[in-house]
Amino acid sequence: MGYDDLSVTTDGAVGRIQLDKPPANVMDAGTLEELVDAFEELDTPDLKAIVVSGREGLFSAGVEVADHLGDALPGMVERFDALFATMRDLETVTVASVDGVAFGGGCELVAGCDLVVATTEARFAQPELKLATFPPMATVLLPDIVGRKRAFELVVTGEEIDAEAAERLGLVNHLVPPADLESATAELVASLTEKSALALGMARRGFYETVDQASYAEAAEVANGYLLDITRTADGQEGLSAFVEKREPVWQDAA
Numbered sequence: 001m002g003y004d005d006l007s008v009t010t011d012g013a014v015g016r017i018q019l020d021k022p023p024a025n026v027m028d029a030g031t032l033e034e035l036v037d038a039f040e041e042l043d044t045p046d047l048k049a050i051v052v053s054g055r056e057g058l059f060s061a062g063v064e065v066a067d068h069l070g071d072a073l074p075g076m077v078e079r080f081d082a083l084f085a086t087m088r089d090l091e092t093v094t095v096a097s098v099d100g101v102a103f104g105g106g107c108e109l110v111a112g113c114d115l116v117v118a119t120t121e122a123r124f125a126q127p128e129l130k131l132a133t134f135p136p137m138a139t140v141l142l143p144d145i146v147g148r149k150r151a152f153e154l155v156v157t158g159e160e161i162d163a164e165a166a167e168r169l170g171l172v173n174h175l176v177p178p179a180d181l182e183s184a185t186a187e188l189v190a191s192l193t194e195k196s197a198l199a200l201g202m203a204r205r206g207f208y209e210t211v212d213q214a215s216y217a218e219a220a221e222v223a224n225g226y227l228l229d230i231t232r233t234a235d236g237q238e239g240l241s242a243f244v245e246k247r248e249p250v251w252q253d254a255a
Contacts, residue, residue, distance in 0.1 A: 002036060004030065004032050005019065005031040006031070007020045013047055014050075015047045015051070015194045016050070017035070018052075018054065019052075019060050026060065026064050027105055028064040029064075029072070029079055034079055035083050036082055036083050036086050039086050039090060043092050044092075045198075047092050047197075048091060048093065049093050049095055051094075051096075051185060052095070052097065052113055052255075053185075054098075054100065057100045059098045059099060059110070060101070060103070061104065063076065065244055067093060068240045071239050073228065073231055077224050081136075085220070087112045091201035091204065092201065094114045095116070095188060095192075097117050097182075098110055099119045100119075100121060101123055102122060104135065105135075107135075111141040111142055116175065117176065117181065117185045118176075119175075119176055119180075120164070120178065122162075123160050123161070123162055123163070125158060125161065126138045126154050128155075130158045131239035131242075132235040133227065133230055133239060134226050134231065136222075139223045140216070144152060146169040146171055150169060163175055181241060
């Protein structure tokens with residue numbers, strides 16, 4: 001299968017998805033569709049791990065802001081939700097290999113992976129509320145990862161955190177110097193590929209079925225509803241338009 005925004009390869013029992021959309025690996029509707037296709041293509045009995053990364057020095061600055069505006073919004077939400085539903089249903093373990101910026105949807109993509117290796121230069125943030133919009137998957141995923149109060153703070157402040165803070169919070173499993181990212185990722189992946197593919201897939205399913213205290217689909221539906229509602233307000237459209245037009249937003253503080 002051909003991809004425009006991704007590099008998708010396999011090497012033995014490992015699949016690799018690299019975001020390759022200069023200059024900032026911003027994911028638009030087409031990128032989200034390609035990610036779904038790539039995960040589905042790589043989720044085979046022959047593979048035991050899927051590594052998700054960005055171009056050297058950069059993971060992803062998030063989802064295209066213009067796709068949050070007007071009639072484009074529902075389609076973007078549908079594609080974004082489909083991506084995380086696909087990731088949750090995989091039989092194959094996913095490993096995010098992160099350097100540089102992972103903001104907005106990029107940070108959510110990291111959170112959606114099972115394991116995370118990051119460099120000391122990595123940075124994470126959910127800045128959506130600064131544009132008067134909402135990060136639905138962050139509200140679904142981050143409370144279980146970093147704790148409810150810290151997740152709330154990250155969502156409502158848009159605070160950028162460094163790699164050390166992300167590791168302390170539990171968003172990152174392994175923190176390494178930039179020069180060691182490839183080898184550290186390979187070492188973690190090797191600990192997976194030595195396992196039985198069948199057992200690994202069953203363990204992944206069993207883990208999430210056990211720890212999910214409520215329906216993931218129901219939680220995602222609620223979060224996506226809030227994204228649609230907030231982004232459709234006057235302030236939501238203003239924040240997004242101001243970003244696209246490279247100007248400061250003028251808030252009405254009203255629907």
